[in-house]
Amino acid sequence: MHDQYDRDINYLRVSVTDRCNLRCKYCVPKEGVSLIGHDDILRYEEILRVIRVASDVGISKVRITGGEPLVRKGLIDFIAAVSAIDGIQDISLTTNGILLEKHAADLFHAGIKRINISLDSLDSEKYADITRGGDLQAVLRGIEEVRRIGFSPIKINTVAIKGFNDGEILDFVRMSLDRPYQIRFIELMPLGSLENNGKYLSNEIIMSEIKKSCDLIPLNGKRAKTDGPARMYKLDGGMGEIGFISPVSHHFCFSCNRLRLTADGHLRACLLSDDEIDLKTPLRDRCSDEDLAALVKNAIENKPFNHTLVNDGNHLKKCIKEMSAIGG
DSSP states (O other): OBOTTOOBOOEEEEEOOSOOSOOOTTTSOTTOOOOOOGGGSOOHHHHHHHHHHHHHHTOOEEEEESSOGGGSTTHHHHHHHHHTSTTOOEEEEEEOSTTHHHHHHHHHHHTOOEEEEEOOOSSHHHHHHHTTSOOHHHHHHHHHHHHHHTOSSEEEEEEEBTTTTGGGHHHHHHTTTSSOEEEEEEEOOOBTTOOOTTOBOOHHHHHHHHHTTOOEEEOTTSSOSOSTTOEEEEETTOSSEEEEEOTTTSOOGGGOOEEEEOTTSEEESOTTOOOOEEOHHHHHTTOOHHHHHHHHHHHHHTOOSSOOOOEETTEEOOBSSOHHHHOO
8 A cells, every 4th residue: 555655555563562681771761661561462363463454455564573572472373373364475573682593493484584683782791781681692693593594684783872882883794794694784763761862873974984994885776675774785705785774864764665563552654753543442442354454544644754853963853652662
């Protein structure tokens, strides 16, 4: 289904939980998050119903997110059920990688072939600091396991943070030399109550640092459009690729094709807008599929042309919710 700006909205990101086994500093407050009650989280059968109805509206691509999706019991069976829905042609997963080694084979057999892994430092102490206790080696083992099994593409998402990991840029880039990984640098976004001002680092600065040591060969326009908003490059002779996702410095809203379903049952047409449509209440009031489809269509029809972030030096306009409450 096309929105009023003729964008084909065919991608639904589904948060199955707001819970996570990490507490990344740019994602959740130090004191943790106000966890949604068990009964307030959509049940798997409710999520499956939303996906089925959305597929009839034109959604063909689903990404499972959290929180950390692998902490929710029953996830593998849920993914297998999503795979069986007519019209869903592509299912992927975003994870922090801590539990990935254990679950990689089951995920693959359930239907996940593409995977995104969040990784913001290759230094064990720094990784433990930014995640408030995470085990870097567990993540690296998980990445190696999905490579061994045959997931493709394997995307490693690195949030660029001034004064934290800006000295590791080339270390991440080198990961693309002898492994088929997509290393993707993502600009820090102002979400929720977290104080991230002064830590924003534009991808233009990152690219300029890389170009001091390496030649970046552009890939966009030379392949199938599977990279979403990333500007893709590779190193000469490298097995993998390098991407830049720039929601602050370079808006890509004109090509946005996605909706987001939050764990507590709200449909969000823009990550960086606080406008949401409540699906949980009508679901639990036993609405018809036609009524549910009308709500999905309403989200698509009213999807804004662009987000309203304002980049004024180091001070950025925020939306209210933290990423952990929205879904990755």
